[in-house]
Amino acid sequence: EIVLTQSPATLSLSPGERATLSCRASQSVSSYLAWYQQKPGQAPRLLIYDASNRATGIPARFSGSGSGTDFTLTISSLEPEDFAVYYCQQRSNWPPSFTFGPGTKVDIK
Amino acid sequence: QVQLVESGGGVVQPGRSLRLSCAASGFTFSNYGIHWVRQAPGKGLEWVAIISYDGSDKNYAASVRGRFTIYRDNSKNTVYLQMNSLRAEDTAVYYCAKDLFSAAPGPFDYWGQGTLVTVSS
Numbered sequence: 351e352i353v354l355t356q357s358p359a360t361l362s363l364s365p366g367e368r369a370t371l372s373c374r375a376s377q378s379v380s381s382y383l384a385w386y387q388q389k390p391g392q393a394p395r396l397l398i399y400d401a402s403n404r405a406t407g408i409p410a411r412f413s414g415s416g417s418g419t420d421f422t423l424t425i426s427s428l429e430p431e432d433f434a435v436y437y438c439q440q441r442s443n444w445p446p447s448f449t450f451g452p453g454t455k456v457d458i459k
Numbered sequence: 460q461v462q463l464v465e466s467g468g469g470v471v472q473p474g475r476s477l478r479l480s481c482a483a484s485g486f487t488f489s490n491y492g493i494h495w496v497r498q499a500p501g502k503g504l505e506w507v508a509i510i511s512y513d514g515s516d517k518n519y520a521a522s523v524r525g526r527f528t529i530y531r532d533n534s535k536n537t538v539y540l541q542m543n544s545l546r547a548e549d550t551a552v553y554y555c556a557k558d559l560f561s562a563a564p565g566p567f568d569y570w571g572q573g574t575l576v577t578v579s580s
Contacts, residue, residue: 351521384565384567393571394496396566396567396568447506447509448565449506450503450504
């Protein structure tokens with residue numbers, strides 16, 4: 351089973367700052383890596399799929415990069431609504447199964 | 460607009476059964492795979508199960524395989540999760556989620572609001 355590790359566990363930043371979140375896979379996942387945002391009491395929201403494609407309606411300040419085992423989610427300039435928990439997710443091919451990382455909490459400094 | 464609405468959660472004793480439902484609307488339900496994902500209180504996300512668009516393919520997380528069954532009724536636009544032999548560690552909010560693409564599993568572009576399952580004596 352592929353294990354995803356996210357770092358840091360918590361990122362304390364101020365609005366307007368740049369956020370860089372890391373996700374590392376225990377073995378190559380090619381580009382089958384997605385990022386989700388979750389706010390308290392809400393369902394997760396898809397931000398990025400296939401490592402670098404923004405989902406519909408996601409602002410351009412969110413970008414994803416990477417392939418193989420190392421991936422990055424970048425928020426170029428934090429807005430107040432971006433303070434949340436971010437999860438990465440990978441897909442194993444067949445039979446299809448999915449793993450989430452433990453999450454990175456972005457909180458207000 | 461796309462909507463997924465879960466129901467069926469509640470408090471159940473260890474060893475008992477519960478069935479969750481996920482009612483979908485706003486898209487061509489029979490074209491998309493559907494997943495169940497759970498989140499224990501204060502914890503992260505755990506994928507639970509997938510069912511293909513026509514119900515012919517299913518897969519489960521190791522933690523629930525043999526106890527949980529996913530199935531769907533495309534005439535009712537509904538996916539179900541039958542949960543048997545429930546354990547305390549199954550306590551979580553259960554979300555259903557829709558595949559982004561009709562041709563491949565994952566990622567999940569729409570999620571329901573979740574239904575809470577509490578396993579306790």
